[in-house]
Amino acid sequence: MIRIFSYSLRFPYCHGIRCSAFYHSKSGVYGFRSQELESSEKWHLSEKALENRIKNPNVYQLVQAYRKYGHLKADLDPLGLQHRKEPVELSVDRYGLSRHLNDKISTEGILYSDRLECSISDIVQLLQDEYCQGITAEFDYLQTEEEREWFAENFEQKKQTSITDERKIKIAKLLLKSQAFDEFLGSKFTTVKRYGGEGGESMLAAFDEIFSECAGHNISHVVMCMPHRGRLNFLSCMLNFPPVIMFQKMKGKSEFPPNVKGTGDVLSHLYTSVDLDYGGKNIHVSFLPNPSHLEANDPVAVGKTRGKQQRYKTGEYSTNDGTSSSQDVLCLQVHGDAAFSAQGIVSETMVIADCAHFTVGGSIHLIVNNQIGFTTEPRLGRSSRYSSDLGKINSYPVIHVNGDNPEDVIQATCLAMKYRNKFNKDVIIDYICYRKHGHNELDDPSFTNPLMYQAITSRQSIPDKYSHKLLNDGICNKTDLEESVKQWNNKLQSDMTQVDSYVIKPYHLLEDWSGMKQAGDNITRWDTGVAMETLKFIGAKSVEIPENWKSHSTIKKFHIERRKQKLVDGRELDWATAESLAIGSLLYQGYNVRLCGQDVGRGTFSHRHAMIIDQGNDDMVIPLNHITDNQTAFFEVANSALSEEAVLGFEYGMSLESPNNLLIWEAQFGDFFNGAQPIIDTYITSGETKWLLQSGLVMLLPHGMDGAGPEHSSCRLERFLQLTDSKENAVDGDDVNIQVVFPTTPAQYFHLLRRQMVRNYRKPLIIAAPKVILRLPAASSSLNEMASGTEFHPVLDEATVDPGTVDKVVFCSGKHYYNLVKERESRVIKNTVFIRLESLCPFPVEEIQNELKKYSKAKEFVWSQEEHRNMGAWSFVAPRFENVVGCKLRYAGRDVLCTSAVGIGELHQKEILDIMDKTFS
Missing domain, CATH: 1.10.287.1150 (TPP helical domain)
Structure with a gap:
């Protein structure tokens, strides 16, 4: 039975602010549209x-x-x-x-x-x-009026929910514990930048309230991101992170267990995964690592939250309506005031927060407002009155609170949680505090902000002020508070004595991926083929639509009918078919697949058609979600907003949640990743090395010099190759941080996607994806190339060329190969062979050497590329050919240029002719 999601079905009534009316977006998926309520059930007064x-x-x-x-x-x-x-x-x-x-x-x-x-x-x-x-x-x-009236009512009655004396004592001890931690570090590590919590200790009261509210509302998981300020305090005082590991890190030791490969990260980026007991209920906190691009963590946290919701079956994985339940998992984003108002990634993340396929049922935003950004005052750091004003764009309520009063902070946090749980929307707490020291403990803030720091140094600390208040009110006794601090100091001192002997265990890392290992040397050879009958079955299912479905005539003829016939013939399969076979076979094996990006449902080049729309009523069906009647794995086609950084960060976050999900992000054109460079630099290419976090994320970057001008041509292969840790003299293949490939056939693409999931480790995969060869007959594959026993080939040779006649070997990569073949034919050249490097990183040393053995009479070796000399793969492959292959290459390609492609057609054609002359001369 095929499930059909109908656009025409609309619910006339809705409850609460979020209208439950389904709508059909251009991506062929469903989401929620906020609107004023127009039913008899709209908010009304007596x-x-x-x-x-x-x-x-x-x-x-x-x-x-x-x-x-x-x-x-x-x-x-x-x-x-x-x-x-x-x-x-x-x-x-x-x-x-x-x-x-x-x-x-x-x-x-x-x-x-x-x-x-x-x-x-x-x-x-x-x-x-x-x-x-x-x-x-x-x-x-x-x-809506309901939201406004609800908020007014709950805000004006907030103090009717009293804070018990027991809770007040708990908070006082927590704040004193944080203060003692900072004082201990200040005395033992005088030259270490720790970005302590002094001046912002009340944020711990906010965290305590959030966890308490989670326990009261059956929210069992919290995904958190947090910048530097007070991070170590939170880790040690609330998340049970062993202080001894921090002390070891401060003394220059590794934060990783023995025999684990990794470079680690700075002290203020430490992270953990822990279970907390709140009132007898377990709250699991996934506290993510952060880079120094602090707000880049926002979409990563939201993406991991959605992945966790779907993992625990609250994300309604089986319906593809794009919605998500907030029932079990909360996203808590902690921000700095200066970064929140100024960093565009914050806005991008908020833009997608209520979009289909990205919503997580509302996040809690806590702005730790130090009232200064490094040394810059707010009047110079933003144009708005408050750092939180950005949230108004998306109609998120803002609660401002003076951090000097922990009980006000608790009231503000309680209200925020109530709103989020009621309306499934984001809410912002503007927690206004200060920092006792400058930007860090080694900084002298009086250079630039003398009046502020005169006020800070002359005031009593927040923990001392609050504990004195409770003592004066007779709520607690001094001995009890002092004993609590004494025990904590004893714990810190004890941990200090273990610095040289303590052996780190992996329990403090993020969730264990059962069965996953760190990669070994051989990361290219895996059997990724599928039985022929299974391929034919999946291929037929990939274009099966309901009876009486009014599909577009072009899609029916060139997508549905042609695919069916090619599957029968078993040959001339194009890239879209190979992709469907790869995704379908993974679904068939139980892996979930998510394809995300701008217009990915159809594909930028109208080649994919993963969903098929009924031309009569806009109904939509995704055939690959109906391979079998009892299918459990799900194919999520997520057309995204016009964002790169937030969306790519979101996908990376989802990829961290489970090794059983294949996440594919496709750029509209290859260089569109430019806007997401911080995500690539600080997460995708370095996350495993810094934090031991594996990700199998795939980036599809359409690439090719086709005369389309500078911004629609190059996916900047050179940038990704420069970001790899591949060694220039590696002989046996590298255990590299990322894979960079430039496949030339659909079968190769098929194996690459499948290889991402069948291995016992995960590595990000960067694919220079096709454009003009998506439908090129020469760039097609047969079913035999994907059948059982087949695999991805890092190097492809020309089997039809007699090795004895070859005196010139031309190495190339990607779709440039087909241009070279065509030119060779037109020039009637017989003595030249082309060898394609399908894998650039890892660099396929052994495979290249084996191919060269065939051409013992060759006298000239050329690297030909269509990119400019200062771009493409040349600077990467040249030293490796010379160092480990023992072959020096002559360059044949465009000259250096400051832009990735020319924008004048005649000049483009002249460059092509020049490349061919250099290659074949």
Whole structure:
């Protein structure tokens, strides 16, 4: 039975803010569209409340003014350096109420209060107490009346949920523990930059509240990303990370277990995976490593969250509607104030947060607002009033809180969690604090910010201030607090004595991938073939559509019918068919596959058609999700927003969650990855080396010099090859960080995709993908090349050429091969053979040497490429041929250029002729 997802099905009613109406996007998948509710179930007030608003319009306007502008008067700066004027919108005179302050009115429909009747002066006082103290909010721009009214009600009644004395004592001890940790490190490691939590200790109260709320709402997993500030405090004081490992790291030792290959990372990038007990309930926290591109971690965390939701079956994997459940997994993103407002990756991540195939049911954003970015003041670091203003674009509520009061921080966090769990949307906590030291502990901040640091050095610390408050209120006793700190210091001292003897265990790393190993030397030879009958079965299923389906006439003729016939013939299979066979066979074996990127459902070059649309009603079907009736694995076709950095980071994050998911990201054109370079540099190419995190992510980068101009030609092979750790003198093949390939046949592509999953380790795969040869008859394959016993070949030779007649061997890679073959024929050249390097990294030394043995009479060896000399593979292959193959190559290709391709057609043709002359001369 084929499941069909209908565009025409729309639900007339919805509950809450998120309309449940399915819509059909151009990608052929489904998502949720936010809209004002238009049903009888839309948010409404009681008749009495509405009458009261009509009866007291000026009072209601005043209340609304406080809800909108109260934050401008709030006491948010723990340092007391902000000088705020009272907004004119909050003046009672503005509403003609100054002579009626003693009048009593009903609060129903006016203000959410436990007092049913108040004087106007009492209402003003209540509003000032709620909106103009150490915690305030911005929410008047939320999309629906239900959201706005819900937020007003819960904000104005937030203090009705009291914090128990036991909880207050727990928080006091936690803050003192963090302070003692910083003091210990400051005394033992005086020259180490630790980016301590001093001045921001109350953030731990926020984390404690989030974990408590998770336990209360059956959220069993939290995926977290966090920048430097207070990171070590959080790891040691809350996530049970062994301090001894930190101490070893500070003394220059490795953070990895013995016999594990890796270069490691700096102290402030440490990470963990841990189970926490909250009220008898287990909360698993995946605390991700971060690069110094701090906000680059945002989409990675969201992607891992979605992967985890789907792994635990809350992501509705089987429906392909693009939605996700927030039931079991929470994404918690911690940000710095300067980076949050200035880094574009934050905006990109928020743009996709509610998109089909990317939503995770809302993230909690905690901005640790130090009120300064390195040495730059906010007035110079952003144009907006608050660092959190970016969230308003997506209609996310913002809760501002003064970090000097841990109990206000708890109230703010509790409200944020309630909103997120109610509406499945992101929410932002602007946690305003300070940093006791400069950018790091070795910095002197008084160089640039003297007044701020005069205020900081003259004030009592947050942990001391809060513990003294509890002591004065009689909530706890001094001995208990001191004993708690003493025990913690004893633990730190004990760990210090174990620095030289402690053997690190792998438990502190992220989730164990059962059965996965670090790669060995041979990472190219794996049997990836599939039985012929299975291939034919999957191929037929890949274009099977329901009866009476009105498919487009072109798709029916050239995609469906032609594929069926070629599968019967077993030959002339194109790239799209090979891709379907690879994906389908992986699905058949139980692996999930996700293909993501801009317009990937159809393909940039209209070659894929992974989903087929009914021309009569816009219904959509993805045939590969219906290979068998009991299919458990799922093919997710995720057309993405016009983003590269956030989307690629998201896919990388998903790839970290399980080795059983094949994640493929396709760029619209090869060089579109440019916008995602931080993800490539800091995660994809170095994640395993720095953090032992394996990823099988595939990057498809359409590449080829076709006269399309500079921005649509090159996938910048040279950049990826420069990012590899392949050695120039390696003989036996490298255990490299990434694989860079340039396949020339669909069968090779088929094996590459399958190889990603059948091995017992994962490596990122960079594919210089085809454009003009997608449908080239010469660049087709047979089923025999994909059958059982076949594999990917790192090097391809020309079997039809007699080795005894060859005196020139031309090495090349990619689609340039077909241009060379055509030119050889036109020039009637008989003594030249072409050898294709399908794999560039790992560099196939042994395979090249074996091929050269055939051509013992050859006198000249050439490297021919269509890219410019300072680009492409030349600078990578030349030293390796000379060092390990023992063969010096002559270069034949374009001259150096500052841009990847010319934009003048005549000049492009002249360059092609020049390349051919250099190759065959």
